[in-house]
Amino acid sequence: MQPVRWGILSTAKIGRIKVVPGMMKSPLCDVAAVASRDEASARAMAGELGIAKAYGSYEALLADPEIEAIYNPLPNHLHVPMTLAAAAAGKHVLCEKPIAITADEAEQLRQAGSQVLIAEAFMVRHHPQWQRARELIRSGEIGDLRSIQVIFSYFNADPGNIRNNADIGGGGLLDIGCYAVVAGRYFFDAEPVRVVTLMDRDPAFGVDRTTSALMDFGAGRQLAFTVSTQSAPYQRIQILGTKGRIEIEIPFNAPPDSPTRLFVDDGSMHGTRSARAIDFPVVDQYRLQGEAFSRVIRGAAPLDYGLEDAVLNMRILDALQRSEASSAWEKVS
Missing domain, CATH: 3.40.50.720 (NAD(P)-binding Rossmann-like Domain)
Structure with missing residues (x-):
């Protein structure tokens, strides 16, 4: 080519x-x-x-x-x-x-x-670990998908950083909360019908520095996430089904120079003792x-994910923003 x-x-x-x-x-x-x-x-x-x-x-x-x-x-x-x-x-x-x-x-x-x-x-949708996780879900490996939990955080209190400028679209929801939204849509193969949000805003910057949300995908399917721009760096996705769970260890900033892995666990033993790892060779998701x-x-x-997909994602982010103002569930329109 x-x-x-x-x-x-x-x-x-x-x-x-x-x-x-x-x-x-x-x-x-x-x-x-x-x-x-x-x-x-x-x-x-x-x-x-x-x-x-x-x-x-x-x-x-x-x-x-x-x-x-x-x-x-x-x-x-x-x-x-x-x-x-x-x-x-x-x-x-x-x-x-x-x-x-x-x-x-x-x-x-x-x-x-x-x-x-x-x-x-x-870029995450192009990484083999995301694609394999969705294959496992679709195959019924973990039973019926019930819940997804996402956490994604880093610490950035620099007043000169664009992520801390409210006037140009700063804040945790738009910067990294969008990844949690994409994760729900990708793994559930569905769109949320309503959302509710809790935000903590930096008193000086005005941007949301910690945002948590619950998203209702219908039929009892839920996604809960917390994102923060002023917390210790961490990220994880837990995907819970009726027969097991999938854990993606480094779901967003997958390193381009070392292998990655996810875990599949039937829950037969507490902790991670019954989990098996699926390893992925070195890939660069940006490539x-x-x-x-x-x-x-x-x-x-x-084109699997074009402009319509992007607009749908923004509608969900809009609903999450509205929920902060209304302190109530908001429908995704």
């Missing part, structure tokens, strides 16, 4: 440290250019990673006729505007999560999405994500 020529919209840390190096491992992804509003920053990243072109403006990158696809890791409030700009320039877009700040904002992408491919960058989107661009695979 002819590699897709990619342009990187900004020198954001997530792109520089994780996504772009992963994509550059793949013969399907030709990362050909990077842009920043500061040309020196673009040149520095290009030099560090071996990218041929560096632009001092986003517009210059979008005007490059050789670039076919854009990866957009800009701050949340720029996801929709710059994705629209890229689409207007005829570029396909892989946009970092969350694709927007609200569902209404995400809806603005629909017309553009009829002209180019637009997808939200949830897999870039390859998957590149194949879609070349017509070699369908």
Whole structure:
């Protein structure tokens, strides 16, 4: 397959440290250019990673006729505007999560999405550990799926960090709560019907620093999650069925340079004594994500998670936000 020529919209840390190096491992992804509003920053990243072109403006990158696809890791409030700009320039877009700040904002992408491919960058759905866990659920390995529990946390009290800026879409729900929502939709193979939320907001930043929620997927199926931007770093997914459970040890930040594993446990012994491990070889989920989107661009695979999926995810996040204000269950509309 002819590699897709990619342009990187900004020198954001997530792109520089994780996504772009992963994509550059793949013969399907030709990362050909990077842009920043500061040309020196673009040149520095290009030099560090071996990218041929560096632009001092986003517009210059979008005007490059050789670039076919854009990866957009800009701050949340720029996801929709710059994705629209890229689409207007005829570029396909892989946009970092969350694709927007609200569902209404995400809806603005629909017309553009009829002209180019637009997808939200949830790399976890491309990792073999997530795919294997869903295979086990579908096979009936753990019986009927009843409950999913997600915890995801890190500590970041830096006032200069964009995640602590409420005006541009900061806070734990949009940054990492979106992963819990995706986990529920992915493993239940369903959409939640109602949600309820409890948030604790940082008194100085105004962003939610700890958010917990309960999501009702109908037929007795529940997802409970806690995410925090000011707690000890930790992450885990527990998937509970009528005959057993699945535990994903490092569900979100799966390392690109060491094996991963999940556990399957029939609960016959307390603790983890009856759990068996399923090991996965070293993979880079960002490489897999870039390859998957590149194949879609070349017509070699369908787009499994496109714009409609992203809008649905934002509707759930909106309902979680409404629940904080109403202190009540909110329907997902």
